[in-house]
Amino acid sequence: MYQTFDSAADGSMGPERAARLRAALIETGVDGFLVPRADAHQGETVAPHDERLAWLTGFTGSAGLAIVLAERAAIFVDGRYTLQAADQVDGGVFEVVATHETTPESWLRRALPEGARLGFDPWLHGRAEFDRLNEAVSARGGALVPLEPNPLDTIWEDQPPSPTGAVSIQPAELAGEAAAEKRALVGRALEEGGIDAAFLSLPDSIAWLLNIRGGDLARSPVAHCFALIRKSSEVDLFIDPDKLDGAVMAHLGNGVTVHPADALDGVLAGLGDAKVRLDRTSAPVRIATRLETAGARIDWGRDPCALPKARKNPAELAGMRAAHLRDGAAFARFLHWLETAVDAGEALTEIDVVERLEAFRDDTGALMDIAFDTICGSGPNGAIVHYRVNRKTNRALSPGELLLVDSGAQYRDGTTDITRTMALGAAPDAARRPFTLVLKGMIAISRARWPKGLTGRDLDPLARAALWRAGLDYDHGTGHGVGCYLNVHEGPQSLSRRGGEVPFEPGMILSNEPGYYRNGAFGIRIENLVVVTEPSIPEGGDRTMLGFETLTLAPIDRRMIVPDLLDADERAWLDSYHARVRDELSPVVPAETAAWLSRACAPLDTQ
Template identity: 45%
Template sequence: MLMNTHEARLDALRKELKSRGLDGFVIPISDEHMSEYVGAYAQRLAWLTGFGGSAGSAVVLTDATREPAAAMFTDGRYTIQVREQVDPRLYSYESIPQTSIAQWLAEHAPEGAAIGYDAWLHGSRWTEVADKAIAAKGGKLVAVEGNPIDAVWDDQPAPSPAPALVHGDVFAGRSSEAKRAMVAEWLAEKKLDATVITALDSIAWLLNIRGTDVVHTPVALSYVIAHSDGTADLFIAEEKVTPELRQHLGNAVSILPREGFVSGLECLAGKRVSLDPDNAVAAIFHALNHAGAEIVEARDPVILPKAIKNPVEQQGHRDAQERDGAAVSRFLHWLDKAAPKGGVTELSAAARLLGFREMSADLRDTSFNTISGAGPHAALPHYAVSEESDLELAPNSVYLVDSGGQYPAGTTDITRTVWIGPGEPGAEVKDRFTRVLKGHIALDTAIFPKNTAGSQLDVLARHALWQAGVDYAHGTGHGVGSFLGVHEGPQRISKAGSGQPGTDQVLLPGMILSNEPGYYKAGEYGIRIENLVLVVEREIPGSEGDYYGFETLTFVPIERRLVDTSLLTKAEVTWWNAYHAKVRALIAPQLEGAALDWLEAQCAPL
């Protein structure tokens, strides 16, 4: 029997592992910075298995005769996608968190196995857990010299050579010098000599630089060591350094070759150095320990200041949302006319939406792969459309589109659920949509005291759904960056706590979050309404303490045909009308002709 492409790649990997004396190897979706989205060169899991999701891992045992000899690990977001893309003859399907890689290895790896891993792609905590599990069977976890997949991936792309870009103060609102001084003050308070910053968005924020090295996230591949005197070492490929970058960074930032990073770590011998275990890979811990540095585990000092947008960044978000809102409104007008006629598919709709966004010269990228879900696919919260799964938007059905754009002024993320006519939606789908809307309004209008965590507000978004005995299985809100990652911590709104283990990050003025309750009926339809909101101070006459609330940032019409007005309170109707009056005020001046007429109709009072 002839091997297919992924079977041949798996066979080549097993031969490579055997030549290295390894009994297995772990392949995550990751890069040297533990990024959410990774560059093409780091898409090792996709190359090996065909899996195109953004989160997952595989384990391959060298002995192909074992049962199972390889496994794919994904969470509930990718239950269907992994089965569509990964050959069940080659991999068993394992669900996280029900089964972990460590548990699987403890059960299926041979006695005394040497299991390889790339220490530049895994966190130190993962290696500790996996090592214990393998040691229980007399085996060991082995850090490889050079990734074995790279050895058999003949046409592996090189890391992006694109230049790093200066992100001017007109967008950043605060100089890199001021940000580095803030880090230096933090180091002094902790009696630390330096901190190693590995998260690409943290580096971008600290130095006021951006890049095009990773799809959806405007960052440049690099590392930073920030010192207690306010200076910093930037380790970055030489071809990415321009005269503009050198002038921007000035004399206080030393620009060094990226391949010199390990040598830079070795220079920290005898120093007290902070490292964030949630962002730094195991190889960095190994290098610092080998050098004789004293490692102090602590949250990356950039994360919280980055999450609290300054006034310039806040206004930038508003400006970006206006441009993006016009693009999405043009798309929804087009969809309203075109889809009922037939021939519009999930892929063609996503492409048309991108086309409307590209009408803005400011668009730099999408902020994530557009979730374009028709009918039953809308019931998959993180559905990823492909040519194989592409569905037509059928008449008299629900369509869900979750998308966003990257603009120098800000990052957008919006979900709208619409009804594809020409008929009228049924009572059940209107009930569910209206309950999702009620939850969205409840969160949008929330007023809460200082020191409130997102997990304390989550129930507001679910209350109306719970009254009908239904719920949704994802978080209600995530943080959003400023021309950076569309998913940004430490803030979030979820049933579970956020922040560091055992703590729960409180919401602070300047933080931006999504507000996105939903409902999903498997195999039939899905609903989600998402706007971005900004945490702001609220002045309350006679209040006894500091109180906060949300400023809405996203302004695009919400599908009125799916609203059951009998379920709305007077206050909720008032919110709807005020929201759409603001939509009209901001978006109408950017539209004309039939699109403007459509917007006027959508924004009419309920």
């Protein structure tokens, strides 16, 4: 099986580990230290070697920051993780702070002693984050102090080693473009912008650029490496050479020079007066400092691979559609099994559900990995937005409750991410109205049309309008970008009121996942993946519009819907979507599942 249910993180060790870190800081001569959930590549997924925040605090979420001072400590998490952090972290050591209420910078302005020296690992912070924190520290008359090596690493005796996964080739028929064509595209863009080279720290950008994939991270098929692409389209790749076999070396070709990772400083030092593009959000502060020391001129701007990677080409879109058909068949088998087992009174737990869903995906014969640890929350566990079941929290499914399952798969031709919220037996009355309001928001995004130039921030209110009218909301973004056999969370596009600033372009893939969460009772989320398209202009229209095509194929639990809350257009969309799910999946699932699909996808007025 792909998902494990035991975590090395232990919040009960927080007091002892925080005390040891404070002792190490005294020896280093600083008054505090920043511990982000990050690695040198600034990706969302980190290897066990880099799980410093989890080791120190016990918090296992995918985003967070701890600040440890001599007398106080806090962990900062966003709205997805406030309940989880409160459950996992020793509140006697770490104050749990929601970032939508109090930012780390505002907390530092109150908590940091006057004139304090606050240590940080320069490999683990981008310049944008550094500048925000530095402003707050400077306001207290203090200073941010770079520390190498990381003092936390010196006290983590059993820290796992750095990953050494093998690199593989992403075939051209799936990538849609040869790596040389991609390098030429990025090189031309740099030359046109008067830029000599760009430093790449995001492993998925390098994987896209060179048509490679890796095995350094669970769930994300990327390799830990850095790269420097020059305006000539030549690339310097900094990677452990043991990860590359002869076939990969031949694939990289003469346009890519492979260096061991420890050669990076020397190459940067040779850039002299070159103008080098760095991304404020992803390039480590350590790289900017090294370039400035060498005399290079830094051009702060977006990673030049980000937008072309986000705009999926026809081959990638074909692969994503094939992956979603395959995954939809596996998910339909899972839903049929779940409903049958619950109706039969079979005793099930959350872990049973996760393992059975993985088994159906594994039966496809094409599963490379799951896309992320499956979120499977029954009853009150569903209200924990990014809940990850483990053997301590594993809960038995109970009739009359809701089950929220957010899961995805990595196939060689595409990445999937789907959430469905199901009634376990009879639908609970208290949840049907909010479920329908969430569904209205999901349908609104699915049906949206908008003029070119709008961003995710512009569209996000469509998903929330029905909830807002009822005095309800949710504390996470409505959607994130998705890679093609790459990271399930991909920028720069997003559907969010915070950070959704990149205009949508055809070929971009996003999730569409509004939700609602009632603490201690249930959680609701409905998620499909969608791709930005250029629909035909209606008769009488005079402006090009963009829209969404839905990729995900899976029934939505009709038992949970209050039909009278849907208008005629919403009903028509739902019935049309269900007809498509039934027609496309029925030929590729067992006969008994096809019969179940006919019932699950029947028109709403027949329930």
